[in-house]
Amino acid sequence: MNDKEKRHIFDNPRNVKRVIHIIYAVCALVFASEFFIDRHVDHPWEILFGFYGLFGFVAFVVLVLAAKEMRKALMRKEDYYDE
Numbered sequence: 001m002n003d004k005e006k007r008h009i010f011d012n013p014r015n016v017k018r019v020i021h022i023i024y025a026v027c028a029l030v031f032a033s034e035f036f037i038d039r040h041v042d043h044p045w046e047i048l049f050g051f052y053g054l055f056g057f058v059a060f061v062v063l064v065l066a067a068k069e070m071r072k073a074l075m076r077k078e079d080y081y082d083e
Contacts, residue, residue: 031050031053
C-alpha cells in the first residue's frame with residue numbers, strides 16, 4: 001500500500017478479528033441475560049429459552065434469502081442507463 005493512501009482501521013485483519021470477538025461476546029451476554037431477566041410473555045412460544053435470538057436469526061436469514069430472489073427480478077444490465 002502506498003504511504004499517500006489513507007489507511008482504514010479495518011485494513012488490519014487483527015482489528016477485524018477483534019470486532020468479531022466483541023460481537024460474539026455481546027451476543028453471548030445478551031443470550032445469557034435471559035437467566036436474569038423476568039420476561040412477561042404474550043404468546044406461549046416466547047417462554048422458550050433463547051426465543052428472541054432464534055427468532056431474530058431466522059428473520060435475518062429469511063430477509064437475506066428474499067433479497068437474493070428480489071435481486072434476480074430487479075437487477076438491470078450494467079449499461080442500463082447508457083442506452
